[in-house]
Amino acid sequence: MAERPSPPLDAGSRAWSLAASAVCLVPLLLQLPGRAGIGIGTLALLVAAVSWRFRVPGWLRLLLALALIGLVLSTSRFAFGRDTGCAMLAAMLALKPVELFTLRDGRSLLGFALFAPFATFLLDQGPLSLLLGLGGAALVLAALLRLAELESASPAATAPGPWRRLATVARLMAVGLPLALAAFWLFPRIGTPLWGVPERAVARPGLSDTMTPGEWIDLLGDDSPALRVQFLGAAPPREQMYWRGPVLVHYDGRSWTRADWLDGLPPAEATHGTPVWEYEVEAEPTDRRHVVALELPLAAPEGVRMAHDYSMSAERPLSSLRRWRMRSAPPRTLEPELAPMHRGLALRLPEGFNPRAVALARQWRQEAGADDAAIVRRMLEWIRGEFVYTLATPLAGRHAVDEFLFEQQQGYCEHYSSAFVVMMRAAGIPARVVTGYVGGYYNRFGDYWVVRRMDAHAWAEVWLAGRGWVRVDPTAAVAPERIYDTVDDLPQGGFDSLVRMRPVTDFGDWMRRGWNDFVLGFDAARQQRLLQPLGIDRLSPSQLIVLFSALGGAALAWMLWLVARGERERDPVLRAWRRLGTRYARLGLGREPHEPAGRWVSRVLAARPGATRLAALSARFERWRYAAGGGDAGSARALARELLAHRPDRMQAPEKSR
Incomplete structure (x- = not known):
């Protein structure tokens, strides 16, 4: 028996199908790398416009598919992961409208379009992605209603306008909302996913185990939040907010790296001063394990390990939102007795690199005698008098420190901290590079501080007798009037616009923080403490299953009653x-x-x-x-x-x- 041909789509049904698939595609495009997102979005518009009037031949479809695959792979640098898979899905969805002519084609496009908002959540779980995804799903359901009306060929069914159709979809979604909420709050959660989701092909910005000149340019240009910090009491002055991250001690003439074997040693001896700051840190997802804390943390939170140099790392990569309660206090002394092995590590320099810097540092040592602090002051005075700050620096050669100190005399924190530590080591003073963040922006709506990724910073620590490791920030020694690339250098009109927009951006970030706390931060531990206000300290997995079964069953019964009632009385x-x-x-x-x-x-x-x-x-x-x-x-x-x-x-x- 011959298969019955699918009826053709009318203009209205085609428009509904294209609009619904486009709205589903938007949140996924927003999460892709810029060039890939713009390229796929532009192609989707062209394909929709051309296929509206013409049938695209098969050979052209093949060429378009190959071009899209090439664009996706070249953008991801042929790395396979979540980004590449989601970009490939977006590319195929952008090309799918070339086949939109019959009722079957419309249903195929809409079914495929539903994968896009779900794929978006593999890349981002923010409120904007959720709203756009829900909007796309609602439009797909409304478009499917339109196709059902077309197939039934019932004039009374086709009479309702678009708002009536969307209202029907909204009622259907509202019917399923109680069951969805019961599943979110009560379905037992586990610490790790049930499935192995591969890491993203494009790494999220974050602090690294290494520091190489020019490596931080992308990070310093990213104004997205890295941390949100709320102090449980008085906050330290902004200029004292040094958020300690990885400590780098190995230097090969170009790059600084960590000494991993220090992770196995207990934290060095330290005495803390006053005041003691207690605060809560909310860390945005990254592909690293590094945990930062205000200098100097008193203890590591649960699930975090503190190394000998007081840097901290989590047990697993911070691929999801994490939150810790911490306490810190300024150090009075840090490792006042330096073991010979540690001293040798903090003085080591590679042979054959930066001869001019080494010679100058040795000259300073001869002139200063045993006064290490005098050498530190002399270096800071030199930087303060003759150097400037800028992100526009040329790529360093073999003798990067010599080029920076004697030729360029301009750069940013990577250059200053690296050159300072090399000079100190050459002068016989143990020194190391510390990376992390500095400062923060106060959000008055939520009474918390936002530390952005562009606040990433590198400073130095020198070991001085009787005091141990002492923080020295050579970048801060640059005269303010010589600093480039700051807000003050923006055109006045642009600066005024940023100031006027600040309340809007602050409110938006406060809303995002609430979303993080209410939704993304709802993990297994918080789920087990869900009924603490009712006197139940901890819910076991079996109790959660019983509670979920009861409320889920009630929600299902209510859904069935509403659906049956609607079927009886809707028309x-x-x-x-x-x-x-x-x-x-x-x-x-x-x-x-x-x-x-x-x-x-x-x-x-x-x-x-x-x-x-x-x-x-x-x-x-x-x-x-x-x-x-x-x-x-x-x-x-x-x-x-x-x-x-x-x-x-x-x-x-x-x-x-x-």
């Missing part, structure tokens, strides 16, 4: 027809559930020959219900009114059998 003509049958049932002439309208009317006419009005109404109902082109919305409303108004004549009731 006004059907509702009026059933009420008419109920009126005749009071006279013993009710319509049986299995009985067609024509047969029922024949039975009524046999008992009541004068019921000609019922016969006319029944004929009109059959045409409306079953005939193609049975009438418009106006005639359907008129039929419903007449069915409701009709009353059987009680005086002609049939005699009941004795």
